[in-house]
Amino acid sequence: xxxxxxxxxxxxxxxxxxxxxxxxxxxxxxxxxxxxxxxxxxxxxxxxxxxxxxxxxxxxxxxxxxxxxxxxxxxxxxxxxxxxxxxxxxxxxxxxxxxxxxxxxxxxxxxxxxxxxxxxxxxxxxxxxxxxxxxxxxxxxxxxxxxxxxxxxxxxxxxxxxxxxxxxxxxxxxxxxxxxxxxxxxxxxxxxxxxxxxxxxxxxxxxxxxxxxxxxxxxxxxxxxxxxxxxxxxxxxxxxxxxxxxxxxxxxxxxxxxxxxxxxxxxxxxxxxxxxxxxxxxxxxxxxxxxxxxxxxxxxxxxxxxxxxxxxxxxxxxxxxxxxxxxxxxxxxxxxxxxxxxxxxxxxxxxxxxxxxxxxxxxxxxxxxxxxxxxxxxxxxxxxxxxxxxxxxxxxxxxxxxxxxxxxxxxxxxxxxxxxxxxxxxxxxxxxxxxxxxxxxxxxxxxxxxxxxxxxxxxxxxxxxxxxxxxxxxxxxxxxxxxxxxxxxxxxxxxxxxxxxxxxxxxxxxxx
Numbered sequence: 056x057x058x059x060x061x062x063x064x065x066x067x068x069x070x071x072x073x074x075x076x077x078x079x080x081x082x083x084x085x086x087x088x089x090x091x092x093x094x095x096x097x098x099x100x101x102x103x104x105x106x107x108x109x110x111x112x113x114x115x116x117x118x119x120x121x122x123x124x125x126x127x128x129x130x131x132x133x134x135x136x137x138x139x140x141x142x143x144x145x146x147x148x149x150x151x152x153x154x155x156x157x158x159x160x161x162x163x164x165x166x167x168x169x170x171x172x173x174x175x176x177x178x179x180x181x182x183x184x185x186x187x188x189x190x191x192x193x194x195x196x197x198x199x200x201x202x203x204x205x206x207x208x209x210x211x212x213x214x215x216x217x218x219x220x221x222x223x224x225x226x227x228x229x230x231x232x233x234x235x236x237x238x239x240x241x242x243x244x245x246x247x248x249x250x251x252x253x254x255x256x257x258x259x260x261x262x263x264x265x266x267x268x269x270x271x272x273x274x275x276x277x278x279x280x281x282x283x284x285x286x287x288x289x290x291x292x293x294x295x296x297x298x299x300x301x302x303x304x305x306x307x308x309x310x311x312x313x314x315x316x317x318x319x320x321x322x323x324x325x326x327x328x329x330x331x332x333x334x335x336x337x338x339x340x341x342x343x344x345x346x347x348x349x350x351x352x353x354x355x356x357x358x359x360x361x362x363x364x365x366x367x368x369x370x371x372x373x374x375x376x377x378x379x380x381x382x383x384x385x386x387x388x389x390x391x392x393x394x395x396x397x398x399x400x401x402x403x404x405x406x407x408x409x410x411x412x413x414x415x416x417x418x419x420x421x422x423x424x425x426x427x428x429x430x431x432x433x434x435x436x437x438x439x440x441x442x443x444x445x446x447x448x449x450x451x452x453x454x455x456x457x458x459x460x461x462x463x464x465x466x467x468x469x470x471x472x473x474x475x476x477x478x479x480x481x482x483x484x485x486x487x488x489x490x491x492x493x494x495x496x497x498x499x500x501x502x503x504x505x506x507x508x509x510x511x512x513x514x515x516x517x518x519x520x521x522x523x524x525x526x527x528x529x530x531x532x533x534x535x536x537x538x539x540x541x542x543x544x545x546x547x548x549x550x551x552x553x554x555x556x557x558x559x560x561x562x563x564x565x566x567x
Contacts, residue, residue: 056180060159063184067155067215070442071148074453077446083460084453085485086144088442089216090204091452096498097217098488100126101143104133106472106491113330114487115497117475117530120327123320128219128264143488147218154222155214159184161225162210162400168233169370169404175411178424182403185211186431188347194437201339201395202347202434207265208395211435223265224397229257230272230306231376233369234298251305258309266317267393269310274379276303279372329503331389338384338391350430351402352377357409370408376401451539455485458560459537463489465556465563470533477527478535479516479543480509486535495531516543524548528566537561 070088078084087094099114109130110122136146162183170176187209188202206212206220213220235246262269280299321327338344345352355377362370380398384391410423445453455463459482466476467490476483476492483497496508514520515527524546528534534549538560555565 056163056177059181059184060156060163063159063211063214064152064155066439067211068148068152070215070439070446074442074446077449078454081457082449082454083457085455086147087216088445088453089206089212089438092484092498094217095484095488096501097129097219098143098147099491100129101133101136101147102488102491104130105137105143106133107137108133113326113501113503114491115483115494115501116326116330116503117493117495118326118503119473119493120324123317123324123327124263125317125320125327128222132218150218151214151216151221154218154225158210158214158221158225161228165228165232165400166404166407169372170408170411173411174420174424175407178410178427179404179407181424181428182351182407182431183210183400185435186351186399186403186428187211187434189349189430189434190347191433191437193346198343198346200343200347203438205339205347205392205395207393208347208397209399209435210397212438215438219264220396223261223268224400226257226261226264227268227272227397228400230254230261230268231275231372233372234302247301250301251308254302254305255309258306259313262310262313265396266310266314267390268396269306269314271376271380271383271394271396272306273303273310274383275372275376276306278375278379282371282375283368326503330501333503333505334500335389336392337389338395341385344381344384348399348402350427351399351406354406354409355402358405358407358412359409361408361412365412373401373405373408377405451481456538456560458558459485459539460489461558462535462537462556462561462563466490466492466533466535469556474532475530476533476535477512477515477531478537479540480512481539482535482537483512495527513543515546516540518544518546518548521548528552532565532567534564534566535561536564 074088075084085091085095086098096115100111103111103114108122109124109127111125111130112120112122132146132150133143136143139146163180166176166179166183170179188200190198190200190202193200202209206216207223210221210224213224258269258272276299280296280303283296283299321331339347359374362374377398380394383394406427410420410427463485466486470490470492472491474492476486476494478486478494480496483494486492486494487497496502496505496512499505502508511523511527515524518524525548528548533555534552536549549564552564552566554562556563
């Protein structure tokens with residue numbers, strides 16, 4: 056298990072080292088290999104913390120809101136970067152590797168708690184840590200399924216992409232740990248106090264990091280309680296049901312106040328409301344979900360049969376977690392996909408349970424386990440290969456030119472914190488992350504009225520709507536014109552605007 060965990064850390068670290076070393080003198084690695092759009096936005100949030108903020112405001116919207124306690128995890132990382140004198144990216148990836156290690160330990164403890172130490176728990180750990188779906192089979196036919204990019208659903212992708220997914224999964228696994236029933240009044244009282252502190256504080260931290268995980272955990276324990284009540288008999292003790300009630304209450308006490316606060320904060324702030332209105336993450340089609348969880352999901356009935364035959368109450372959590380996640384995944388709601396968080400964990404555990412108990416012969420077990428691993432590894436290997444391809448081709452979504460980085464450094468050092476920069480949509484993604492300055496457009500979700508603002512920016516650089524262009528010039532402090540802007544076009548208004556900075560590839564104009 057230790058070797059497997061070490062291998063996981065190596066696989067999620069080496070590609071980033073390679074990307075950094077491959078940049079050369081003319082390029083700078085942006086820091087992200089999968090979904091750089093979200094990754095760079097996390098860096099922008101960290102910059103807000105680095106400059107001393109504890110309340111989040113939309114970094115990709117020109118207007119400044121009141122702020123709210125949202126994304127405190129990345130704000131805290133930004134503060135740490137300032138306190139320790141470490142670059143934001145250094146803190147980001149150090150946290151990512153650290154929390155990946157913690158997540159790996161949490162997965163091991165989860166498998167051990169529910170499957171005991173043996174072949175089944177080892178297989179569950181390997182499947183959970185390295186596995187994915189059968190999206191690699193759909194790829195030749197044009198299918199790009201969720202197992203390639205919905206990182207929060209798969210521990211390997213979570214650890215590969217960002218720190219808060221890995222930490223969120225680790226905390227979530229602590230909340231769904233089996234319920235212990237201590238004996239004796241004194242030990243029961245002490246256990247309740249410990250559980251209250253442990254689960255409430257864990258729930259509080261998890262709510263600040265990943266609010267959707269709290270909803271999933273609450274629904275899991277609510278359904279577990281309902282199941283127990285339905286199955287209860289007169290001889291069954293009240294204390295047995297009480298454990299489920301207490302776990303549910305502890306999670307609610309810690310997590311619900313944060314969920315309510317964040318909901319109200321978004322509701323009453325017009326900018327945050329505009330952000331949330333377009334922050335739509337719909338669920339994948341049902342066929343996509345099945346492929347992305349196969350072949351392990353197809354083995355679930357075998358694991359379920361073992362649970363019912365053995366009357367194992369604790370292991371029912373696998374079934375409940377899967378059913379809860381799949382049901383709420385398709386409830387009409389703008390953020391449906393967020394409920395896929397961690398879904399691969401119970402699927403892998405249930406599959407391992409089925410393989411372990413249905414195959415008694417040790418040789419056949421490991422032979423079929425190896426076959427299973429060979430089926431669930433290729434998607435993640437292709438993800439790593441895609442990163443290698445992006446590194447080799449110097450994908451402009453992953454790298455900035457050295458001149459671009461020098462221009463951003465100039466903005467950071469020579470402009471005021473409240474200045475607004477006009478730049479192309481692609482450059483606008485990097486400016487808040489590298490300088491903390493706001494832009495007209497930079498992100499499809501975190502720029503309020505994103506579609507409208509994006510078209511305004513594109514029209515400016517195309518020079519197609521001069522009245523609108525002049526109004527845009529009047530609303531900003533600087534105009535950035537670099538390689539990405541040149542690909543769009545040129546606006547003649549810039550001929551009459553003062554020059555503030557210039558290098559071989561980038562010109563920055565000052566409008567006021």
